[in-house]
Amino acid sequence: KAGVTQTPRYLIKTRGQQVTLSCSPISGHRSVSWYQQTPGQGLQFLFEYFSETQRNKGNFPGRFSGRQFSNSRSEMNVSTLELGDSALYLCASSLAGQVQETQYFGPGTRLLVL
Amino acid sequence: QQQVKQSPQSLIVQKGGISIINCAYENTAFDYFPWYQQFPGKGPALLIAIRPDVSEKKEGRFTISFNKSAKQFSLHIMDSQPGDSATYFCAAKNSGGYQKVTFGTGTKLQVIP
Numbered sequence: 763k764a765g766v767t768q769t770p771r772y773l774i775k776t777r778g779q780q781v782t783l784s785c786s787p788i789s790g791h792r793s794v795s796w797y798q799q800t801p802g803q804g805l806q807f808l809f810e811y812f813s814e815t816q817r818n819k820g821n822f823p824g825r826f827s828g829r830q831f832s833n834s835r836s837e838m839n840v841s842t843l844e845l846g847d848s849a850l851y852l853c854a855s856s857l858a859g860q861v862q863e864t865q866y867f868g869p870g871t872r873l874l875v876l
Numbered sequence: 877q878q879q880v881k882q883s884p885q886s887l888i889v890q891k892g893g894i895s896i897i898n899c900a901y902e903n904t905a906f907d908y909f910p911w912y913q914q915f916p917g918k919g920p921a922l923l924i925a926i927r928p929d930v931s932e933k934k935e936g937r938f939t940i941s942f943n944k945s946a947k948q949f950s951l952h953i954m955d956s957q958p959g960d961s962a963t964y965f966c967a968a969k970n971s972g973g974y975q976k977v978t979f980g981t982g983t984k985l986q987v988i989p
Contacts (some may be wrong), residue, residue, distance in 0.1 A: 795975045805979040818976045852919050859974045861908050867919025
């Protein structure tokens with residue numbers, strides 16, 4: 763079974779631009795979560811989608827948004843990029859999003875904002 | 877707000893030794909505690925997890941000890957190997973949060989031959 767895939771793997775943007783990142787979960791998985799990883803703040807939860815509905819959200823400004831499609835693929839969007847948005851963005855999927863289910867992480871998209 | 881505190885930040889252990897990483901949490905609503913292992917260039921991968929009604933769980937060379945009253949838990953890696961060199965994150969989840977994971981700050985482990 764293929765793992766979680768994320769595209770693109772690397773991205774360079776300038777301040778003020780917007781960016782869209784894509785995540786394809788493991789086949790059959792319906793829950794997709796997004797995390798931001800930085801050296802300063804560590805791993806922080808952004809949001810979780812299940813069956814096209816956002817059912818949990820972390821403490822990030824409204825510039826960070828996401829969506830999930832009917833095939834469970836997910837995208838996250840960051841508008842009006844700031845230097846502090848430079849990070850590794852990780853996507854994780856699980857079967858039904860229950861607490862004790864294993865989440866499988868993708869390799870991440872590394873975003874650099876100049 | 878850091879809800880899961882992790883120490884040490886980095887750890888150097890000799891091959892064959894025991895690696896110990898400690899975590900403490902504040903939110904009593906947390907009811908599931910996974911540990912993740914992350915290698916450079918990869919996403920985190922689940923290593924082992926424990927529920928608070930269990931005081932210890934062992935899987936191979938990895939053991940989690942859990943102290944509910946102290947709100948502390950720890951990971952022990954027995955017979956540490958160079959291949960265990962990675963960053964380890966403790967984490968916490970609560971039933972109402974589905975897959976929302978609150979991570980500790982991470983411990984970079986280096987196992988030297």
